[in-house]
Structure formats: structure tokens, C-alpha cells
Amino acid sequence: MGLAEEFPNIVKSQVPLAPYTRLKIGGVADYVAEPDSIEQLSKLIQACKRDKIPFRVLGGGANVLIREQPVAGLIVRLVKPEFTKIEIHGKIVKAGGGANLADVVAQTCLCGLAGFESLVGISATVGGALRTNAGDKLGEVSEPVLRVHVLDDAGQIAKRERSEIRFGEHVSDLDDPVILSVEFALENDQISSITKRMRRAWVYRKAEEPLGFTAAVRVFKNPPMKSAASLIVKANLRQARFGAAEVHYRNPNYIVVTKGATSQDVLGLVNMIRDKVKTETGIVLEQELKVW
Numbered sequence: 001m002g003l004a005e006e007f008p009n010i011v012k013s014q015v016p017l018a019p020y021t022r023l024k025i026g027g028v029a030d031y032v033a034e035p036d037s038i039e040q041l042s043k044l045i046q047a048c049k050r051d052k053i054p055f056r057v058l059g060g061g062a063n064v065l066i067r068e069q070p071v072a073g074l075i076v077r078l079v080k081p082e083f084t085k086i087e088i089h090g091k092i093v094k095a096g097g098g099a100n101l102a103d104v105v106a107q108t109c110l111c112g113l114a115g116f117e118s119l120v121g122i123s124a125t126v127g128g129a130l131r132t133n134a135g136d137k138l139g140e141v142s143e144p145v146l147r148v149h150v151l152d153d154a155g156q157i158a159k160r161e162r163s164e165i166r167f168g169e170h171v172s173d174l175d176d177p178v179i180l181s182v183e184f185a186l187e188n189d190q191i192s193s194i195t196k197r198m199r200r201a202w203v204y205r206k207a208e209e210p211l212g213f214t215a216a217v218r219v220f221k222n223p224p225m226k227s228a229a230s231l232i233v234k235a236n237l238r239q240a241r242f243g244a245a246e247v248h249y250r251n252p253n254y255i256v257v258t259k260g261a262t263s264q265d266v267l268g269l270v271n272m273i274r275d276k277v278k279t280e281t282g283i284v285l286e287q288e289l290k291v292w
């Protein structure tokens, strides 16, 4: 029996993934599930483990490129209310793994809670943001983390305290299959002061990133003490194209795509950048963009 027969109300087979990603391109997944409860999600993990089916959670799809070829296994979307709740008790905020980071930023600001304002404008769910330690030099999502609630490999609920998790620039070592929710400890501040800092972060981000483009992704990690964007400029690749994929003119560490683009175009451009940067600078760029 396949997963769609075993979980008929929550699993669909042969589902196009493009609409669920920022680039809006790519192929079909074997299975996509939108569970209603933690119990259902736990059973899905156990069934995948039993049948040796790959299991992955897709957040907002801002850091993922879907290939044209079928994506094997089960893709889970945490879009039901159980996984998108945001609860605020005093200075403690608990946000579901599927909650929109922008909603957390807005709600905490309205409650006079500081700590998230530098994350304004980042396209992410809370789970995706945690996994990739979203942020920049103004601040990272890991900074106010108290603890993370996860489902482990066996589908059991577990807690990961902040001190157990290692966060780096755009990475964390959290490798449980599901980030269920995250507890953050924020600080009280005047709403006007928070908004002022938020505006500054927004201006900075808008100047640095292709926020106007819906179809954009950031591609490489910054090598130690270097910027991937500067290395790409040094390799003369500003606005380089491959098919319908183009290096963004403002920040060359982003690829934007135009109508008719395929995943092959994006991958072709990624490989072209990596090869040319290596030839011109001797540095091998490490990919941040996940390819499924």
C-alpha cells in the first residue's frame, strides 16, 4: 500500500512543487502531505522509516530549487493551524515551524517586543529560518532562541535547548526531520524604537537584495572573511545569463529567473559561476541553495 492509500486525507501523490517555491519552477513530488496534527505527522515519519521513503519538510521554498526530474519520497508542508500558531506570553514567543516569519516579526513588534526587527523582509517560515539561521550582519534568527521542539527520526517529540544547538552563518546543526515550533525570549522596548530599527533593516535589505523579484534565490555561502557577491563580480559575472536565469544586477549572489526558466537554467548558471569564480580567484564557492 502506498502512502496516499495509507493516509488518504492528508497525502496526495504526483504533486507539482513549483507553486510552493519562490522560483516557481521544477517538477513533481512522489507524495506531498499536509498533516493536521503532530500525531499524524509522527505516523508519517514512522511510515516513511518503515518503507525507506525519503522524508523532507518544505517551508516557504525560498532556499530550495526543485529539479525537473521527479522528486523522490514525501514532502511535508506545515500549513495547517497546528503548525502555524504564534503564542505570546510576556517576553516569551512560541511560533510554529510553519508560521510565516513576517507574521512573527509584525506581531512581536506590535506587542512591544524587540529581537526580530532585523529580520524584516526575509522570506521564510520559522522552521526554514531556523534550519538556515536566517539573518545577516544586523542579526540572526538564532539570537533570541530559547529552545526548539522537534520530531526526531523515530517520530517522537523532543526538545533541543539553545545550548545544544550550533548555529553558524546561514547554517545550524539541527538535523531532526521536523522543527515543530520554536520558543524565543525577547526584550521589551518602545514600539516606536522597534519600528525605527525595522525601517533601517528594511532599507538595508531592499538595497542589498532583489526583494521586488518574486522569482529569486540566494546561491552561495560567503567564504571565510570574503563575500560571495564580490567574488562573482571579480569573475566578471554581473548580470551573466544562462537560458532564462540571470545573475541579479544589484546583488550578484542572487539568481533571478524570467518567464520560461527551467531548473536546468538555474543549475547551469550556478555551475558557470562556480567554475568561473574558481578560475578567476582560486576560491571554490560552497552552495547555500538546496537542490531537490
Ligand SMILES: Cc1cc2nc3c(=O)[nH]c(=O)nc-3n(C[C@H](O)[C@H](O)[C@H](O)COP(=O)(O)OP(=O)(O)OC[C@H]3O[C@@H](n4cnc5c(N)ncnc54)[C@H](O)[C@@H]3O)c2cc1C
Pocket: 022, 056, 057, 058, 059, 060, 061, 062, 063, 064, 078, 097, 098, 122, 123, 124, 125, 126, 127, 128, 129, 130, 131, 132, 133, 134, 135, 136, 170, 176, 177, 178, 179, 180, 205, 209, 210, 211, 216, 217, 218, 290
Ligand atoms: C529575495 C530573497 C532574499 C533573501 N534574503 C535573505 C536574508 O537576508 N537572510 C537570510 O538568511 N536568508 C535570505 N534568503 C534566503 C531564505 O529566505 C532563507 O534561507 C529562509 O530561511 C528560507 O526559509 P523557507 O521557509 O523558505 O525554507 P525552505 O527554503 O522551504 O527550506 C530550507 C531548508 O529548511 C528545511 N525546513 C524548512 N522548514 C522546516 C521545518 N519546519 N522542519 C525541518 N526542516 C525544515 C527544508 O527542508 C530545507 O532544507 C533570501 C531569499 C530570497 C529569495
